[in-house]
Amino acid sequence: MEALVNPVDVLTWGLTGTLMGLLLSWIPGLHIFNLLVLVFALAPGFITSNIYALPYFALGAVVGFSFASSIASTYLSVSDESMMLMLFPSQRYLLAGRGHRAVLLYLIGALTGGVFLAVFMATIGVYAMPVIYNLFSPYYWFILLAIVVFMFMSEYPKEADHGRTPREKLWLAWRQVLGGVLVFFASGILGFIASYSGLLRIEAAYARLTPLFIGFFGFPWVLRNLISRRSIPRQDTRDVVETAPGAVVNGSASGIIGGGIAAFFPIITGGMGALVGGHMASSRGDDTFLISQGAARTVYYTGALFFLFHPTMRITRGSVAWLVGGVYTPKTWAEFYVGAAFIILAAAVSFVVTLYLSKAVARLLTRVSYVYISAATLVFLVSLVYYLTGPVGLVLMLAATSVGFAAMVFNTRLSYCLGSLILPVLANTMGFAGFFLELLGLGG
Amino acid sequence: MRGWTHYLSGLAMAMFFPPLLSDLVKGVMWPVLAGVSAYLPDFLDFKFKKFLWRVDYLVDPAPRDPLRKLSPRRIRVSELSQGLRWRLYYLEGRIEDVLEEREGYARFKLADETGSVVVVARNGDYEKLRRMLGSSIKELAASGRRVRIPGYLEVDEGGSVYWNVADAPHPQYVADAVARAIDEAYETGRMVTVKIHNIRMPGDFYRRFLIQYDSKNRRIIVHMGPLVSTGGLPLEGTEPPEYRRIGVAETKHAFRKVYPRPTVIDAFSGPEIGYEKVGDVVEEVFIPWHRGFSHSLTASVVIGGLIGLATLALGYANWFYLAVASMLGHAMHVLEDQLGFMGSVLFPPLTKRRIPGLMLGPSRQGLINFATNWLMLALAAWNVNRFMPEISPGMPKPIELSNTLPVTPAAGDALLLLLLALPAIAIYAWGVLDRRRFLIKQKERLEEEKAKEAVEEAYEEVGGY
Numbered sequence: 047m048e049a050l051v052n053p054v055d056v057l058t059w060g061l062t063g064t065l066m067g068l069l070l071s072w073i074p075g076l077h078i079f080n081l082l083v084l085v086f087a088l089a090p091g092f093i094t095s096n097i098y099a100l101p102y103f104a105l106g107a108v109v110g111f112s113f114a115s116s117i118a119s120t121y122l123s124v125s126d127e128s129m130m131l132m133l134f135p136s137q138r139y140l141l142a143g144r145g146h147r148a149v150l151l152y153l154i155g156a157l158t159g160g161v162f163l164a165v166f167m168a169t170i171g172v173y174a175m176p177v178i179y180n181l182f183s184p185y186y187w188f189i190l191l192a193i194v195v196f197m198f199m200s201e202y203p204k205e206a207d208h209g210r211t212p213r214e215k216l217w218l219a220w221r222q223v224l225g226g227v228l229v230f231f232a233s234g235i236l237g238f239i240a241s242y243s244g245l246l247r248i249e250a251a252y253a254r255l256t257p258l259f260i261g262f263f264g265f266p267w268v269l270r271n272l273i274s275r276r277s278i279p280r281q282d283t284r285d286v287v288e289t290a291p292g293a294v295v296n297g298s299a300s301g302i303i304g305g306g307i308a309a310f311f312p313i314i315t316g317g318m319g320a321l322v323g324g325h326m327a328s329s330r331g332d333d334t335f336l337i338s339q340g341a342a343r344t345v346y347y348t349g350a351l352f353f354l355f356h357p358t359m360r361i362t363r364g365s366v367a368w369l370v371g372g373v374y375t376p377k378t379w380a381e382f383y384v385g386a387a388f389i390i391l392a393a394a395v396s397f398v399v400t401l402y403l404s405k406a407v408a409r410l411l412t413r414v415s416y417v418y419i420s421a422a423t424l425v426f427l428v429s430l431v432y433y434l435t436g437p438v439g440l441v442l443m444l445a446a447t448s449v450g451f452a453a454m455v456f457n458t459r460l461s462y463c464l465g466s467l468i469l470p471v472l473a474n475t476m477g478f479a480g481f482f483l484e485l486l487g488l489g490g
Numbered sequence: 491m492r493g494w495t496h497y498l499s500g501l502a503m504a505m506f507f508p509p510l511l512s513d514l515v516k517g518v519m520w521p522v523l524a525g526v527s528a529y530l531p532d533f534l535d536f537k538f539k540k541f542l543w544r545v546d547y548l549v550d551p552a553p554r555d556p557l558r559k560l561s562p563r564r565i566r567v568s569e570l571s572q573g574l575r576w577r578l579y580y581l582e583g584r585i586e587d588v589l590e591e592r593e594g595y596a597r598f599k600l601a602d603e604t605g606s607v608v609v610v611a612r613n614g615d616y617e618k619l620r621r622m623l624g625s626s627i628k629e630l631a632a633s634g635r636r637v638r639i640p641g642y643l644e645v646d647e648g649g650s651v652y653w654n655v656a657d658a659p660h661p662q663y664v665a666d667a668v669a670r671a672i673d674e675a676y677e678t679g680r681m682v683t684v685k686i687h688n689i690r691m692p693g694d695f696y697r698r699f700l701i702q703y704d705s706k707n708r709r710i711i712v713h714m715g716p717l718v719s720t721g722g723l724p725l726e727g728t729e730p731p732e733y734r735r736i737g738v739a740e741t742k743h744a745f746r747k748v749y750p751r752p753t754v755i756d757a758f759s760g761p762e763i764g765y766e767k768v769g770d771v772v773e774e775v776f777i778p779w780h781r782g783f784s785h786s787l788t789a790s791v792v793i794g795g796l797i798g799l800a801t802l803a804l805g806y807a808n809w810f811y812l813a814v815a816s817m818l819g820h821a822m823h824v825l826e827d828q829l830g831f832m833g834s835v836l837f838p839p840l841t842k843r844r845i846p847g848l849m850l851g852p853s854r855q856g857l858i859n860f861a862t863n864w865l866m867l868a869l870a871a872w873n874v875n876r877f878m879p880e881i882s883p884g885m886p887k888p889i890e891l892s893n894t895l896p897v898t899p900a901a902g903d904a905l906l907l908l909l910l911a912l913p914a915i916a917i918y919a920w921g922v923l924d925r926r927r928f929l930i931k932q933k934e935r936l937e938e939e940k941a942k943e944a945v946e947e948a949y950e951e952v953g954g955y
Contacts, residue, residue: 326495
């Protein structure tokens, strides 16, 4: 018997999900996918209680995550791969006592991105997205390869100017570029091992990339915080930002383009999408950048899941959509439009709650040492990896941490660590997977 | 244009050739080289030529600490010489003798292991020093504590050197170097290149400064500005005090600025500026290693040929189409850059100097960049759509206007291209109008309050107001 969409159900499940996303997503290193897996592990009956419980709960949780995860990346230096491009400007804001302003800028972008996503998908997107899908789906892997090649080619040498001779300058420039190549292939090899070696037990297969991503992106930052024993200055928690309306428009446009690319094309993540979006919208400046990241992440995470609600397009993008898609298939347009309206509601709630969370964390930092917070984060990340993947996961995490550190040492993009995802996929598409597997002694 | 715009243009050119599209669907990825070819001019310039270019004057206003890679670097008293005048360093030592300390002013001797020097702190710099040290100079002298004092070497009216407390170098150092380079370019008749390093401070902030060319009075004016973030956001209260904000140097010979944008130095990397004698005047060549042969239509043919030969040697069946697509992609880069200010050397060896750009949409170049992206995406979508039945037999075109409008399939395709490209065409049209407005404004400025406005603009650029 087909159930009808009941607004009370949608609000109940959706807002519960939003609340959970908001309350837990500020914890460093906690990806929304892992969060949902934990919820399902703790309450297995939840997904069968009502056919709309899971999709709207997940939608709310993803929106909450898109907003509240800015807290961790701004104040606690740890985030997932899609935030990597953002870390530096937000850290600069934090060190200048303006962490809350960085969060506010991010939230402006996130709110704009959320509203745009809902309105676009419920209007033009209904007609345009299936056509775009039909046009470009045969070229997905070409687009992925093209973006990866561009990432390498566009690496900007940061230290070469200070070489004493032309040869030294050239070396400093190319050390950084070659360092990026090394990081990409090293992370790609780890990706092959995690996916094909059978080291991880079968029950942990769904989380095979978790130890890698925490190792690449979370651990190096936490360890660096511990080593450098950084102290955080008192934060200004007034709800004030310094930016121009043009920067909001430009940042939002850049983020929406970048997030849209990441949501629509498989394997392309928020960071990669943001690189392309930033170039297309020609965005410049820290404030524009922070706004664009808010928009990009909201459009990326929420958009990828929301495609699942489209009753005729039939595309599943992102880990959360795959998880939800296992038990939910949309049947009516009402489900889709209700979802679009709910995104706006959840975005508004998330905006306000994240703002207060930011103030609370900013005040907390003035009372609790950053070193203790980093140490607690470290313990949490290790426990999470151990819980999800066991001792082998910890070994993989340590290997990934060394690759993440290498990216820092070479002063190159941390996004190259996405080689763990990209290299196996591209190798499969282009027919080189056997070569890599043989090289790694993993069979053919 | 941004890098991705060029790259996307190359990819879009590959979409014009059904054999290449067919390869992509099969997982044969060689056509990505068309995008590489389109990005290649900037890649060659910024990854190779920039570092190999001969630099005649290296202007480093605030040398970096070799370990922290931040300014300022420590200098010892015995190393101080007049050649280092106005460059930002820091001294570390003990305060030996307080010669004078009153409200807003202090003069004292600082000694390190190698000698001692007189230090002067005045007005805002005195206040900043007090805040930084946390107590009065007299108290510090009594405590014998080691202190770090940033500043630069200065010479007073009597010819005595002293250490001037400061958090930025004096702009006179930069102004003198630029003026000297202009005169040398005139007198030797060859291009003289000046590399100006930027000033990177702790917290990833950069000290912004600006070079203003006052051609009429043959003066180089350098304005020292506030600290800015890498995004260009000024940090409140970091502007230098008035007495060390402006440096002015006179040149012996006439010069003119060709590139119509102010030379601002802050985050990322300081620019290389070439000075070249053209007739009786020295002209500025902004980043002289850029937009040369690599950005020419001649190079497009060469690159296309090389890619064709290389892929032929590797056994790629559709090498010829790829060669043409790569040539077109490269040529698109050259033409897109020609929409901006700087221009390129379009047909070497027939032309040797940059041919100025069209200056389309000077007030919002980002919008022109976006329009070009849109146009390239429109071309890609249009080609993928019209070639769909050819690439995937049995598959209809996703967009077939002739099914809904009373037009032939060919006319439907043409109409679709027009519809897809319409936003880009509209932005380009606005860009033409914007150029017109910009030129009128520039002319008015020249005729009316040129000097006054230039200084005001300069202050705005460095965040002085």
